[in-house]
Amino acid sequence: MTNSNPPAPSRPLRVAAEVLENAVEGPGNHRLVLAIPGWPGAEPGQFVMLSPGGSSEAERTDPLLPRPMAVYRGHAAARGGRAEVEFLLKVTGRGTRLLADLAPGQSIRLVGPLGSAFAPVVPGKRAILVGGGTGIASLYELASRGAADAEVHVILGARSEGDLMGVDDFEALEVDCHITTEDGSRGRKGRVTDALAELLEAPGPPAELFACGPTPMMHACAKIAQEQRLECQVSLENNMACGFGVCLGCAVPVHSGGYSLVCRAGPVYPADQVVWEGLP
Amino acid sequence: MTESVDTRVDLGGIALRNPVLTASGTFGYGTEFAPFMDLAALGGFVAKSLTLEPRSGNPPPRIAETPSGMLNAISIENIGVEAFLNERLPELPGDVVVIASCFGTDPGNYAELAERLSESPRVAGIEINASCPHVKSGGIEFGQDPRLLGELVERVRGVTSKPLLVKLSPNVTRIDDMARVCEASGADGICLINAVQAMEVDVESRRPVLSNVLGGLSGPAIRPIALRMVWQAAQAVSIPICGVGGIFTPEDAVKFMLCGATAVQVGTANYLNPAVGREVAEGIAAYAARHGFPRVADLTGALRLPGAP
Numbered sequence: 001m002t003n004s005n006p007p008a009p010s011r012p013l014r015v016a017a018e019v020l021e022n023a024v025e026g027p028g029n030h031r032l033v034l035a036i037p038g039w040p041g042a043e044p045g046q047f048v049m050l051s052p053g054g055s056s057e058a059e060r061t062d063p064l065l066p067r068p069m070a071v072y073r074g075h076a077a078a079r080g081g082r083a084e085v086e087f088l089l090k091v092t093g094r095g096t097r098l099l100a101d102l103a104p105g106q107s108i109r110l111v112g113p114l115g116s117a118f119a120p121v122v123p124g125k126r127a128i129l130v131g132g133g134t135g136i137a138s139l140y141e142l143a144s145r146g147a148a149d150a151e152v153h154v155i156l157g158a159r160s161e162g163d164l165m166g167v168d169d170f171e172a173l174e175v176d177c178h179i180t181t182e183d184g185s186r187g188r189k190g191r192v193t194d195a196l197a198e199l200l201e202a203p204g205p206p207a208e209l210f211a212c213g214p215t216p217m218m219h220a221c222a223k224i225a226q227e228q229r230l231e232c233q234v235s236l237e238n239n240m241a242c243g244f245g246v247c248l249g250c251a252v253p254v255h256s257g258g259y260s261l262v263c264r265a266g267p268v269y270p271a272d273q274v275v276w277e278g279l280p
Numbered sequence: 281m282t283e284s285v286d287t288r289v290d291l292g293g294i295a296l297r298n299p300v301l302t303a304s305g306t307f308g309y310g311t312e313f314a315p316f317m318d319l320a321a322l323g324g325f326v327a328k329s330l331t332l333e334p335r336s337g338n339p340p341p342r343i344a345e346t347p348s349g350m351l352n353a354i355s356i357e358n359i360g361v362e363a364f365l366n367e368r369l370p371e372l373p374g375d376v377v378v379i380a381s382c383f384g385t386d387p388g389n390y391a392e393l394a395e396r397l398s399e400s401p402r403v404a405g406i407e408i409n410a411s412c413p414h415v416k417s418g419g420i421e422f423g424q425d426p427r428l429l430g431e432l433v434e435r436v437r438g439v440t441s442k443p444l445l446v447k448l449s450p451n452v453t454r455i456d457d458m459a460r461v462c463e464a465s466g467a468d469g470i471c472l473i474n475a476v477q478a479m480e481v482d483v484e485s486r487r488p489v490l491s492n493v494l495g496g497l498s499g500p501a502i503r504p505i506a507l508r509m510v511w512q513a514a515q516a517v518s519i520p521i522c523g524v525g526g527i528f529t530p531e532d533a534v535k536f537m538l539c540g541a542t543a544v545q546v547g548t549a550n551y552l553n554p555a556v557g558r559e560v561a562e563g564i565a566a567y568a569a570r571h572g573f574p575r576v577a578d579l580t581g582a583l584r585l586p587g588a589p
Contacts, residue, residue, distance in 0.1 A: 011315045014554055051552055061348040061500045061528065066552055111316075111554065241343055241350060242551035246308040246328075248354045249343030258336040259357070280340040280491075 010040035012114055012244065016107045020084060022100070027162045028091040030100045031072075034108065039083035041076030041113075044120075044142035045212075045235050045268045048112025049243040050087075052098035063095045065241050068263070070138040070212075071113060072166065088137040088165045114243045116268045118210055118233055121146035126205050129154045130192050130221055132213025136165050138235045138267075139212055147174045153199055154178065157192035157213075161185040193220045200228060208232070211271070215279050222271035232271035238262040238280075253278035285568045286575040287561070289323070291543045292468030292520050293443035294405045296323035296377060299576055300533065300561040303524055303547035304329050304381040304407060304447070305354070309368040316554035321561060323543060324377025326471075327364065329409045331383050332393055334360035344480050344489040349501030349526075350548060351478055353492035356383050356409075361396050369402045379445070381407045387435040398440040406442050408432065408467075411449030411474035423449035423458065423474075430461045437466035445522065448472040448513075450502070455509045456516035463517040471522040471545060472513060473506045499548040500526040507539055514540025514581065528556065530563020537564075537579040 013036075021033040042048075049066035074085030091100045102108060121127035121142070127150050131139045136156050146152045154173075157180035158164045164179065164186060171177050178195045179187025188195065192213070200207060209232040211221040218234045225232030241247035243263045251259035252266070253275035260266065260273075287298040297320075302313075304326040310319055319325070337357030344351045359368070364380070372378060380397045384390035390408060397403050410423035410432060422432045433446055446462045448455065450473035462470050475496025480489045506525020514521055523536030524545040533544045549556040568576045 014316050063345055064348055064350060064499055064548075064552070065345050109553070239341065239343060239345075241352075241548075242554075244312055244554065246306060246312050247343060247352070247551050248337060248357055249352060251337060251340055251342060251357075253339070259340075278339065 010042070010113055012112050013038055013040065014109070014111045017110055018082075019102045019104050019106045019108060021104060022102050025088075025165065028100070029162070029165055030089050030091070032087045032089060032099065032102065034085050034087070034110070035082040036077065036085050036110070037082045039074070039077045039085060041083070042071040042074070042085075042141070043113070043117030044145060045118040045138055046071055046113040046115050047243070047267060048110045048114060049240075050099060051109040052095045063098070065095070066109075066111065066243065067095045067099065068237070068240055068243055070235075071141070072137045073140050073144070073169075088134065090134050090163075090165070111243055115263055116266055118142050118235070118268050121150040121152065122208060123149045124205060125150055126207040127152045128196065128199055128207050128209050130196055130209065130211040130213070130217070131156045132192055132217040133158050133163055134165065135211075135213030135217075135235070135237070139210065140166060140169060142210060143170060143173055143175050151205065152176070155180065155192045155195045155199070157181065157187075157195070157217075159183065192217060193224065196221065196224060200224070206230070209271075211235070215276070218271070219276040222274070222276060225271055233268055234271045234274065235267045236262050236269060236274070236279075237267070285565045285573070286577070287565050288575075289542050289577050290520070291443070291522060292405070292445060294324070294377065294379070296543060298323045298561040299537065299543040299564060300557050301326055301379065301522065301543060301545045302550055302557045303545035304409065306547040306550045309359075309364065310376065310378065311368065311371050313550070313554050317558045319376045320373060321558040322376075323561065324379055324404060325557075326379040326381050326407050326545065327368075328358050329356050329381040329383040330358050330361045330364055330393060330397075331356060332361055332389055334358065334363065339491045341489060341491055344495070346478075346480055346497065347501060349497050349499030351480055351490060351495035351497055352475070353490045353495035355492070361393055365397070365400055369400060372402070377404045378402055379405045379407050381409050381447070382436070383409045387432045390432060391435045391439045394436045395439040398442050403442060405445060405468075406436070406440055407445040407447050407471060408436055409447050409474075411447050411451075420449050420451065424452055426457050426461045429458060430465045433462055433465035433467050443468045445469045445471050447474055447524075449474050450505060450509055450525075451477045456512050459513040459517045463519050467519060469520040469522060469542070470513060470517070471524055473502070473509050473525045476502050476505065498526065500528060502526050503532060507535055510536055510541050511539040527560065530560050530567055533560050533564050534567050534579060537576070538581070538583040540581045540583075542577070542580050
């Protein structure tokens with residue numbers, strides 16, 4: 001399957017990066033800053049594979065596989081230099097625990113940038129970016145770049161305040177920012193789709209949606225887009241072993257028939273191409 | 281020092297510039313790895329198993345991580361032999377050694393595939409996949425029954441003059457019997473092992489982690505099993521052996537060669553490190569130099585058993 005997004009321009013690298021910073025930002029939330037030699041820059045929505053097994057002096061094979069991680073923000077390296085690239089991660093298991101334990105000065109292997117990117121916001125439209133939980137990390141560059149061309153609204157949500165990430169960074173951008181938590185501990189109480197429905201009722205230019213978060217959240221956004229006949233792009237998450245199209249582990253069913261690889265055709269898809277009911 | 285070591289090996293009539301291949305199903309159709317290394321740095325690669333027609337794989341979830349390993353149940357998803365020959369092979373540089381892997385449900389369609397692939401001068405050899413552990417029919421059925429395996433190898437042998445390799449399953453009681461059958465039926469070499477049949481369960485949901493329930497275990501977890509089987513097969517046959525199973529480092533590869541392998545295939549490690557094949561090849565040469573072997577081929581069978589000097 002091919003999708004309508006522009007192909008990612010950069011050839012992926014496989015390099016050892018140096019940890020510059022690994023700050024705790026809430027319970028289990030970390031902001032990992034890496035210095036990546038020769039980093040070609042990433043398009044909004046792209047990701048890297050980070051190898052926790054290569055993150056200490058003694059390499060380990062357990063856990064074995066690298067973890068896909070969205071690029072949060074960072075520019076390309078100057079020729080011959082290193083780029084500072086940020087990632088937001090949440091500890092959910094053994095692999096992310098090892099990533100969270102990385103100390104400044106340690107090195108980690110990565111492969112990237114990988115995957116498809118969000119098609120840029122369309123000038124003259126209202127771009128509404130909806131992020132849930134760790135999915136927030138995939139949207140920062142899109143919000144940042146889009147603000148120059150269009151009216152950008154961002155809705156960030158999570159179960160609780162401690163599950164939100166990067167909110168202060170988004171609020172520092174020239175965009176309209178809405179925060180929701182299911183327990184009301186920050187922002188308005190409720191779900192991101194409640195805030196989305198309200199935004200769509202307000203008068204304004206035609207809207208387009210960009211969503212990244214838990215599958216039920218993205219599915220709900222896709223339904224709203226379908227009902228209101230809006231363009232909607234989603235960025236899917238899936239387990240994968242390689243990130244560049246050979247393990248075939250990250251397949252998801254698509255309406256054009258058969259399966260599509262989240263690592264290569266995705267992670268960004270037009271929402272109406274995804275067979276939501278068939279996702280694991 | 282390393283430069284003075286002769287790294288060439290002959291795998292059943294396939295001339296390899298070094299003993300490192302990458303394993304079928306872990307290396308796509310080759311071009312996926314072009315951003316990460318010069319493919320000609322490898323001895324060669326075995327392309328994803330092909331079927332006569334394009335084939336879609338299993339529903340998700342297809343993979344799961346396990347201690348020092350992973351499970352997969354992809355089910356031979358592939359683009360089909362015609363797209364491989366017409367679209368993917370021409371994209372590869374001419375100096376890359378390509379081995380094609382065949383999969384079928386009966387000896388007839390294996391043979392038809394091998395015949396079609398043999399028409400291409402770009403195909404250096406044929407590997408029969410007689411061991412896929414997670415397909416409902418075909419593959420492993422042949423790898424687990426010596427009589428069926430013999431019939432399959434003879435049938436394919438009859439249609440191709442290309443070097444013919446057979447990828448064997450570890451899911452058998454006596455690997456030496458399977459190795460002998462391949463030799464007697466005209467195979468030029470054998471490759472072992474394919475993934476070990478396995479499963480994993482999520483206790484919270486009380487469900488198998490794979491949609492297919494069963495999958496194949498690969499990675500460092502299976503390496504000692506693979507090494508044992510290569511050793512046993514090497515005692516049984518005189519055709520060359522390609523050792524496969526959890527090879528991540530040059531030292532891992534050397535172990536297989538010492539136990540009797542002429543060449544090796546690197547598999548799961550390609551996912552973590554897309555340049556690992558080149559690194560393993562360089563490391564084998566460095567090992568040979570360090571230990572005074574003028575040719576890496578001299579490592580084959582150089583194991584020092586108890587009591588030997």
